[in-house]
Amino acid sequence: MKNPCQQAKAPILAVEGLAVDYRLRGSSLPTIRDVSFEIQAGEAVALVGESGSGKTTTAMAIAGLLPPNAAVSGGEVRYRGDRLPIDDDAAMRPHRWSEISVVFQGAMNALNPVHRIIKQIAEPCQLQLGMSRDEAIARARELLELVGISAERGRAYPHELSGGMRQRVMIAMALACSPSIVIGDEPTTALDVITQAQILKLLTALRSQLNLALILITHDLSVVAECCDRVMIMYAGRLVEDGSVADIFANPKHPYTKLLIESIPNPEHGKRMVRPIPGDPPTLQHRPSGCAFRSRCPSAMPVCATEVPNLKRWEQGRVACYLHPPMKHEEKALANA
Amino acid sequence: MAGSLQGGRTSRRIGHVTFRAILTLFMVAILNFLLFRVIPGDPADMLLAGARNSVSAEQIESQRKSWGLDRPLIPDQLLNYLSTTFQGDLGYSFKFSGRRVADLILERLPATIALVGVAQVIAILCGVMLGIYAGWRRGGAIDHVVSGTSLALYSTPPFWLGMVLVLVFSTALGWLPGYGSYSPSAATADLPDWLGDRARHLVLPVLAIALGLIGQYVVVARAAMSDVVTEDYMVTARAKGLTSGQMLMRHAFRNALLPVVTLVTLNLGYIVSGAITVESVFAWPGIGSLTVEAVNGRDYPVLQGVFLLLGLSIVVANLVTDLAYGILDPRVR
Numbered sequence A: 001m002k003n004p005c006q007q008a009k010a011p012i013l014a015v016e017g018l019a020v021d022y023r024l025r026g027s028s029l030p031t032i033r034d035v036s037f038e039i040q041a042g043e044a045v046a047l048v049g050e051s052g053s054g055k056t057t058t059a060m061a062i063a064g065l066l067p068p069n070a071a072v073s074g075g076e077v078r079y080r081g082d083r084l085p086i087d088d089d090a091a092m093r094p095h096r097w098s099e100i101s102v103v104f105q106g107a108m109n110a111l112n113p114v115h116r117i118i119k120q121i122a123e124p125c126q127l128q129l130g131m132s133r134d135e136a137i138a139r140a141r142e143l144l145e146l147v148g149i150s151a152e153r154g155r156a157y158p159h160e161l162s163g164g165m166r167q168r169v170m171i172a173m174a175l176a177c178s179p180s181i182v183i184g185d186e187p188t189t190a191l192d193v194i195t196q197a198q199i200l201k202l203l204t205a206l207r208s209q210l211n212l213a214l215i216l217i218t219h220d221l222s223v224v225a226e227c228c229d230r231v232m233i234m235y236a237g238r239l240v241e242d243g244s245v246a247d248i249f250a251n252p253k254h255p256y257t258k259l260l261i262e263s264i265p266n267p268e269h270g271k272r273m274v275r276p277i278p279g280d281p282p283t284l285q286h287r288p289s290g291c292a293f294r295s296r297c298p299s300a301m302p303v304c305a306t307e308v309p310n311l312k313r314w315e316q317g318r319v320a321c322y323l324h325p326p327m328k329h330e331e332k333a334l335a336n337a
Numbered sequence B: 001m002a003g004s005l006q007g008g009r010t011s012r013r014i015g016h017v018t019f020r021a022i023l024t025l026f027m028v029a030i031l032n033f034l035l036f037r038v039i040p041g042d043p044a045d046m047l048l049a050g051a052r053n054s055v056s057a058e059q060i061e062s063q064r065k066s067w068g069l070d071r072p073l074i075p076d077q078l079l080n081y082l083s084t085t086f087q088g089d090l091g092y093s094f095k096f097s098g099r100r101v102a103d104l105i106l107e108r109l110p111a112t113i114a115l116v117g118v119a120q121v122i123a124i125l126c127g128v129m130l131g132i133y134a135g136w137r138r139g140g141a142i143d144h145v146v147s148g149t150s151l152a153l154y155s156t157p158p159f160w161l162g163m164v165l166v167l168v169f170s171t172a173l174g175w176l177p178g179y180g181s182y183s184p185s186a187a188t189a190d191l192p193d194w195l196g197d198r199a200r201h202l203v204l205p206v207l208a209i210a211l212g213l214i215g216q217y218v219v220v221a222r223a224a225m226s227d228v229v230t231e232d233y234m235v236t237a238r239a240k241g242l243t244s245g246q247m248l249m250r251h252a253f254r255n256a257l258l259p260v261v262t263l264v265t266l267n268l269g270y271i272v273s274g275a276i277t278v279e280s281v282f283a284w285p286g287i288g289s290l291t292v293e294a295v296n297g298r299d300y301p302v303l304q305g306v307f308l309l310l311g312l313s314i315v316v317a318n319l320v321t322d323l324a325y326g327i328l329d330p331r332v333r
């Protein structure tokens, strides 16, 4: 698991050239472009980026859950080698929850307020797995215990539980149909620090216990280190870097990744103010030519404005930046001309 | 343990809302009493005005005395009013001398309940269903037609709708009767004919009331459903592999019903109070017409009775709303 790129096994999930557009007031806004990655069974991958960078859109596209005003305009997603019909709601249905499930960000809103939690956990077992009502309830009780909630609490309604408990319920629900992949879309963002740590620990434990592949979406690079094998950095709808956790933290290559890591609050430095990355990310309406990060990039070169840099294999991982690999002397002169 | 706690909380809540309802009713009664005493104009003067020349001041005074108007407002008249009212005695009409207010109201009640009740049932069935469907398929062709029509109906005054209906279907086409609740000729007919006659008289006034209500219910139900479909738990339901029908029935419907139930049960309160304008247009012998007659004649006891009935029905409707909401939404239990 140390270096998944070199594993011979076929990936459980392969995303290739994924592109998503949002339609807004008649115009089509390119939101996700050229996102490609693979995930092995049991692997934990973080998808990190600022708010608005397209993490949720990417996740929803992979799970076939895009809203009506979004369209997959390119690429494909393969599950165990077979193409997923991510833009066809009816064809996607048999794949849902039993192959890929999602733990959504706000568990308060992601649970239906008028149904008991046990019923909401049991529901996909009945509908997707064809269990009887009693079997499904029994399964739901097991799942509650698995995430550290006593089965008796199953009679509670969502509003009767704390935020952390609700997120546990979401996790129990996500495991209902024994999926191979769980996407956690900022599963801990709304929680306090202690609860956040507990939930991440639970996810990590369940992942190894059930051999789950985990895509953990977060804007907070600091939560990634303990619970993920690999990190993918997203900026303005594109992946800009992909590498093992160790590599990314020890030797970040993309200037954006470097700045992200520098902006992590470091307890050893005391209460020193965290320096946020100066400038704002480009909006959907105004995507600049070339590299989207160049206006905020301390190392921007003239070539960065010409064409979008591709995400290329480099050393142990992948990076999309003209600094990597470093250009030869005469190329550089040309690029800067 | 958790169950009994829940049960205890629920019964406490029911006790609480019931107590509040009774308190409100008491306040309604007091307000009702005071309201009618501050309106200018003395009923005895009013009633005997036509006969002013032949009626002496002493006679007016004796009439005032017999109605209890000479005694102090508070506490005598108030206490007298409250004690008799809560015994079910609403007093005697000023205008229809000797007639008990309770009898007058009971006489008019069936016509009003038939009219507004039928209109409500139709409006609830059509309006809520159409609104929920339009909200579920919002932006579609059916939604555009349904919500456009509903907004128009909602903003049209029912009496105007009533007059148009009369002009078209009664005056011009002659298909349906345009006033009253029965034809004198059919009053003694056998049951099927009698029923048919009553039903034909109901059609236009029921439509006049129901169309506006349908518009209102569609607007509210559609808005509620439009909110529900954008909720995160609907994405969860979709992610779990539910079909569109299962999402609607299992997750959207009950949540969308919450705001609708409030409106509908509150509106049920108006079933007994009648629809003043529509009853006037159709000369419908219901509570609404009785109210108009009582206003014109300064018939305080009748007006008081009608207002008390209105207050009672609104309070009861509120109580039902609270209890129904508790059944549908666990958050308020």
Ligand SMILES: Nc1ncnc2c1ncn2[C@@H]1O[C@H](COP(=O)(O)OP(=O)(O)O)[C@@H](O)[C@H]1O
Binding pocket: A022, A023, A024, A031, A049, A050, A051, A052, A053, A054, A055, A056, A057, A058, A067, A069, A284
């Ligand atoms: N339903 C939508 N309609 C239009 N634009 C959207 C919608 N959802 C997200 N976006 C836009 O797409 C971009 C990416 O959003 P999102 O995937 O939610 O980012 P993240 O999850 O990284 O915060 C943002 O600019 C956002 O404004």
Ligand SMILES: [Mg+2]
Binding pocket: A055, A056, A057, A185, A186
């Ligand atoms: Mg997001």
